[in-house]
Amino acid sequence: MSPETVADFINLLASLLLLIAFAMLAQRRLLRLIHLFALQGFVLALNTTLVAATIGHTHLYFSALLTLVLKVLLLPWILHRLIDRLNVRWDVETQVNLSTIQLVGIVLVIIAFNLALPISQLAGTITRGTLGIAMASVLLSFLMMITRRKAIPQVIGFLAMENGLFFAATSATYGMPMVVELGIALDVLVGTLIFGVFFFQIRETFDSLDIHHLERLKDK
Amino acid sequence: MTELLLVLGCPLAGALLLAVRGHRPAAADLNVFASLLTFLAAAVLTARVISGGPLVALRELFFVDAFNVFLVALTAFVGFTTAVFSRVYMRVEQDRGKLSTGQLRLYHSMYQMFTFTMLVALLTNNVGILWVAMEAATLTTVLLVSLYRTPASIEAAWKYFILCGVGIALALFGTILLYLAAEKVLGPGGTALLWTHLDEVKGELEPTVLSIAFVFLLVGYGTKVGLVPLHNWLPDAHAEGPTPISAVLSGLLLNVALYAVVRNKVLVDGALQTHVAGHLMMGFGLLSVVVAAFFLSRQKDIKRLFAYSSIEHMGIITFAFGMGGPVASFAGLLHMTAHSLTKSAIFFAVGHAAQKAGTQTIADIRGLIRVSPTVGWGLMLGSIAILGIPPFGVFASEFLILTTAMREQPWATPFLLSALGVAFAAVFSKVQAMVFGETTAQPLPHPPALFPVFVHLALVLVLGLYIPPYLAQWYRQAAAMIG
Numbered sequence: 001m002s003p004e005t006v007a008d009f010i011n012l013l014a015s016l017l018l019l020i021a022f023a024m025l026a027q028r029r030l031l032r033l034i035h036l037f038a039l040q041g042f043v044l045a046l047n048t049t050l051v052a053a054t055i056g057h058t059h060l061y062f063s064a065l066l067t068l069v070l071k072v073l074l075l076p077w078i079l080h081r082l083i084d085r086l087n088v089r090w091d092v093e094t095q096v097n098l099s100t101i102q103l104v105g106i107v108l109v110i111i112a113f114n115l116a117l118p119i120s121q122l123a124g125t126i127t128r129g130t131l132g133i134a135m136a137s138v139l140l141s142f143l144m145m146i147t148r149r150k151a152i153p154q155v156i157g158f159l160a161m162e163n164g165l166f167f168a169a170t171s172a173t174y175g176m177p178m179v180v181e182l183g184i185a186l187d188v189l190v191g192t193l194i195f196g197v198f199f200f201q202i203r204e205t206f207d208s209l210d211i212h213h214l215e216r217l218k219d220k
Numbered sequence: 221m222t223e224l225l226l227v228l229g230c231p232l233a234g235a236l237l238l239a240v241r242g243h244r245p246a247a248a249d250l251n252v253f254a255s256l257l258t259f260l261a262a263a264v265l266t267a268r269v270i271s272g273g274p275l276v277a278l279r280e281l282f283f284v285d286a287f288n289v290f291l292v293a294l295t296a297f298v299g300f301t302t303a304v305f306s307r308v309y310m311r312v313e314q315d316r317g318k319l320s321t322g323q324l325r326l327y328h329s330m331y332q333m334f335t336f337t338m339l340v341a342l343l344t345n346n347v348g349i350l351w352v353a354m355e356a357a358t359l360t361t362v363l364l365v366s367l368y369r370t371p372a373s374i375e376a377a378w379k380y381f382i383l384c385g386v387g388i389a390l391a392l393f394g395t396i397l398l399y400l401a402a403e404k405v406l407g408p409g410g411t412a413l414l415w416t417h418l419d420e421v422k423g424e425l426e427p428t429v430l431s432i433a434f435v436f437l438l439v440g441y442g443t444k445v446g447l448v449p450l451h452n453w454l455p456d457a458h459a460e461g462p463t464p465i466s467a468v469l470s471g472l473l474l475n476v477a478l479y480a481v482v483r484n485k486v487l488v489d490g491a492l493q494t495h496v497a498g499h500l501m502m503g504f505g506l507l508s509v510v511v512a513a514f515f516l517s518r519q520k521d522i523k524r525l526f527a528y529s530s531i532e533h534m535g536i537i538t539f540a541f542g543m544g545g546p547v548a549s550f551a552g553l554l555h556m557t558a559h560s561l562t563k564s565a566i567f568f569a570v571g572h573a574a575q576k577a578g579t580q581t582i583a584d585i586r587g588l589i590r591v592s593p594t595v596g597w598g599l600m601l602g603s604i605a606i607l608g609i610p611p612f613g614v615f616a617s618e619f620l621i622l623t624t625a626m627r628e629q630p631w632a633t634p635f636l637l638s639a640l641g642v643a644f645a646a647v648f649s650k651v652q653a654m655v656f657g658e659t660t661a662q663p664l665p666h667p668p669a670l671f672p673v674f675v676h677l678a679l680v681l682v683l684g685l686y687i688p689p690y691l692a693q694w695y696r697q698a699a700a701m702i703g
Contacts, residue, residue: 115432122426123400138393142386154382161389169396173403176396177413180348184392187355191385194359198366198378205371214375217456 006054007126013047014130017167018109021140024160025105026098030091030152034079037156040163041071048170051127055174063175067166070185075159075192082196083152086203093150101147105140112136123172131171137164151202151209155195162188221277223268224284226261227292228339230254231299235332242325248307251328255296255303258335262296265289270690276345280414283345286697287553291479292342294557298471298564299335301672305568306331306464308669312575313462315665323367327462334360334468338476348413350480351388351395354444357473358384365461376456383453384444391440391480397433398484401426401491415483422490434488434497437481438504444477446531447538448508458527459580463571466523470530471564475556478534482541482702489544489703501542506635508535513639517646521580522570525650526563529606532643533559539636540621541702543628549699551620554687558613558680562605565676569598572668573654576661582650587659596655598673603651605680607644613683 020040027033045067052060083089116132123131138161145157162184169176176184199209206213234254238247266289269275274285284292310327313319319327337360341353358381366377395413402412405421412418418425439450446454458466481501488497512532519525537559540552572595577585589596605612618640626633687695 118428119397119400119432122404122429124404138389145382145386151378158382158385158389161386165389165392165396168393169399172396172400174408176348176399177346177409180346180352180413183349183352184355187352187359190356190359194362194381197363198374198381201366201369201374202378205369205374211378213371214378217372217375217379217460 003054003126006050007129010047010050010127010130013043013050014133016043017047017137018133021137021160021164022102022105024156025101025140025144025147028093028096030083030093030150031089033153033156034076034083037079037160038072038076040160041067041075044163044167045072047167048175051170051174054126057174059178060170060175062178063170063181066181066185070189071159071163074189078192078196079152079156082199086199086209088152088209091150091152093148093153095149096147101143105143108139108143109136112139119172125172125174127171127174131168134164134168134171137167140164149210149212151199151211154211155192159188159192221275223261223265224275224277224282224343227258227265227296228336228343230258230261231332231336231339234258235329235336238325238332239329242321247324247328248310251331252300252303252307254332255300255335258339259296259300262293266293270694276416280345280411280416281349282343283416284343285701286694287482287701288342288479290553290557290694290698291475292339294560295335295338295342295472295476298560299468301675302464302467302471302564302568303331305467305571305669305672306462308666309464309571309575310462311666312664318368327364327367330360330364331464331468334364338472341476342479345414345416347395347398347415347418347484350483351392354391354441354477354480355385355388357476358388358444361461361465361469361473364465365457367462367465368460370460372456373460376453376460380453380457383450387440387443387450389440390436390443394433394436394440394484397429397436398487401429401433415487418487419490422487423493425487425491427492430488430491431496434484435500437484438497438500441477441480441484442504445474445481445534445538446508447504447535448511448531451508451512451531454531455524455527458530459521459523463523463567463574466527467564467567467571470527470567471560474530474534475560478537478541478556481538485541486702495544498542498544501538502629502632503542505535505537505539505542506632508532509539509639510635513643513646516643519650520582522574522582522585522654523567523580525582525647526566526570529643529647530559530563532639533563533606536618536621536636539625539632543621543624544703545624545628546696546699547620548624548628549702550695551617551624552702553695553698554613554683555617555621558617558683559606561676561680562602562612562614565673565680566599566602566606568670568673568676569595569602572664572670573599573661575664578662582654584660585654586661587657588655588661590659591661591663592668594670595668598670598677599651600655601677602673603647605677607647608640611681611684612677613680616684616687
C-alpha cells in the first residue's frame with residue numbers, strides 16, 4: 001500500500017472511532033452500549049496493527065494484541081457476566097436528553113480539535129492528524145460519564161475514556177513504552193473487577209444501580 | 221540495591237501472605253511485623269543514600285535521591301505506626317460486630333498492598349510507572365473506604381473511585397504529552413520516560429507541549445492531593461472509611477501525589493525557563509488554603525473536620541513548592557514531614573475518641589479527658605501542633621513559608637494569614653469542647669494504642685525545636701533539586 005492509502009485508511013478508522021463515541025453517547029440500551037465498547041476496542045486494535053505494519057515497530061503489534069485481548073474480549077466478557085448476574089441485560093436508560101447532549105458533544109469536538117492543533121504540529125507521527133479525534137473521544141466519554149444516571153453506563157464511559165487516551169498515545173507518539181502500557185492494562189483490568197464488586201455492593205445497599213442514591217453526602 | 225528490593229518486597233510479600241492465609245487472630249500482628257520490616261529496610265536504604273549519594277538500580281528502573289528517600293522513610297515509618305494503631309482499633313471494631321473476618325482479611329491484605337504501591341510510586345524512575353502506581357494506590361484503597369458497607373461509605377468510595385479515576389486519566393494524558401516531547405530528544409523507547417534522563421535534557425524539551433502537559437498533570441495528580449476545586453472526594457473518603465485508612469490517606473497518599481506533581485514540575489521548569497508552573501501551583505495552593513479554612517467551621521463530623529484541615533495543609537505545601545527557592549522548598553519539605561506525622565497522630569486519637577463516644581459527631585463527643593486523659597491530651601496536643609502553635613514543627617515550617625511569602629509574594633500573605641486565623645478559631649473551639657467538660661464517653665474493651673500518637677507528637681516537637689544536621693542537610697539537598 002502506498003503511504004497515502006495507509007494515511008487515508010488510518011483517517012477512516014479514526015472517523016469511525018469518532019462515530020462510535022457519538023453512538024455511545026446516544027445509546028440508551030445497556031447491552032448495545034457494551035457491544036459498542038467492544039467495537040471501539042476492535043477498531044483501536046485494527047488501527048494500531050495498521051500503524052505497526054506501516055512503520056514496522058514490533059512493540060506496537062504487542063500493544064495491538066493487548067488491546068484485542070483486553071478490550072475486545074476480556075472486558076466485554078466481564079461486563080456481560082456482570083449484567084447477567086445483576087439481571088440488567090435489557091436495561092434502558094430513559095432519562096437521557098439526547099438532542100442537547102449531542103449538541104454539547106459537537107461543541108466538545110470543536111474544542112478538542114483546537115486543543116490538538118498545536119500539539120499535533122509538533123508530533124512527527126504519520127497518525128498525528130488523528131490526535132484531534134482522540135481528544136474528542138476522551139471528552140465525549142467524559143460527557144457520557146457526567147450525563148448518565150446509572151452506574152454501569154458510567155463505568156463504560158470511564159473505560160471508553162481510557163480507550164480514547166490509548167488512541168491519543170498511538171496518534172501522538174506511536175504508543176507508550178511497553179512496561180507502562182502493561183501497567184495501565186493491569187490497572188484497567190483490576191479497576192473493572194473492583195467496579196464489578198461495587199455494582200453488587202450498591203445494589204445490595206440501595207436496591208438499584210441508580211446513582212442518584214449516591215448524592216447524599218454533602219456539607220450542610 | 222538489596223535494601224531497595226526489601227523495601228518493596230516486604231509489603232508485597234505481606235499482602236500476598238495476608239490474602240492467602242485469611243484472617244486469623246495473628247493477622248494484625250503479621251501486618252505490624254511486615255510494616256516493621258519495611259520500615260527497617262527503608263531505614264537502611266536511607267542510611268545508604270545519605271552516605272553514598274543518589275542510587276540508580278535495576279536497569280535504571282528505580283532511582284533514589286534525597287527527595288524521595290526522605291518520603292520513603294516517612295511513608296514506611298507512618299505505615300508502621302499506623303499498623304500498630306490499627307491492630308487495637310480494628311480489634312475493637314471487630315468486637316463490636318462491625319466487621320467480619322472476610323472484611324478484615326481484605327483490610328489487612330490491602331493495607332500492605334497500599335503501602336507497596338506508594339513505595340513503588342516514590343521509588344520508580346519511570347514517570348509512566350509513577351502514574352500506574354498512583355492509580356494502583358486508588359484501586360487498593362477504594363474497597364477499604366467502603367469496608368463498613370454503610371450507604372454513606374459506599375457513596376464515599378464510589379465518589380473517590382470516579383473522581384480520582386477521571387483525575388488520574390487527565391494525568392495520563394499529561395504523561396503522554398511529556399513522552400511526546402521527550403521522545404523527540406531522547407528517541408522512542410523505554411528511556412524517554414526515565415526521570416533521570418529527562419532531568420538531563422529538560423532544557424531541550426519542547427516548551428509548548430510541556431506547558432500543556434503540566435496543566436493536565438497538575439489537575440490530574442492535584443485531584444489526589446485534594447486541591448480545591450478538585451477536593452470533593454477527600455472529606456467523604458476520610459470520614460466514611462476506617463480510621464487507620466484515614467490516617468494513611470491523609471498522612472501519606474496526599475504526600476505521594478504531591479511528590480508526583482513536584483517531580484514533573486522540575487522538568488517543566490527546566491524546559492520553560494519561566495515561573496508558569498510555580499504560579500499555577502501557588503494559585504491552586506492558596507485557593508485550597510482559603511476555601512478549606514472557611515469550610516472547617518461548618519463541619520459537624522470530627523473526621524471531616526480534620527480531612528478539611530488536610531486540604532488546607534496540602535494547600536500550604538503546594539503554595540510553598542510553587543514559590544520555589546531554597547527556603548520555601550525547604551519549608552515545604554519540613555511541612556510535609558510535620559503534617560504527615562501530626563495528622564496521622566490526630567487520626568489515631570480521633571479514632572479512639574470516636575470509639576469511646578460511639579459516634580463521629582462532634583456535638584456528641586464531650587469530656588474525653590475525664591474518661592481517658594491520654595486520648596484527650598493526644599487530641600488536644602495534636603490539634604495544637606497542627607494549628608501551628610510553637611514549639612511544634614508545623615510552626616517552624618509555616619513561619620518559614622509565611623516569611624518567604626512576605627518577601628517574595630506579598631500579595632498572598634493576607635490570604636494565608638487570615639486563613640490560618642480562621643482555621644485556628646474553627647478547630648480549637650471544637651476540639652476544646654470535645655476534650656473538656658462533662659463526659660459522654662465510655663471506656664473501651666481494649667486499652668487504646670496511643671503509643672504511636674505520642675511518638676509522632678514527640679518527633680514533631682523535636683522538628684520544631686531542633687532539626688538534626690543530617691536531616692537539614694537532606695532537606696537542603698532535596699530543596700536544591702526542586703529549585
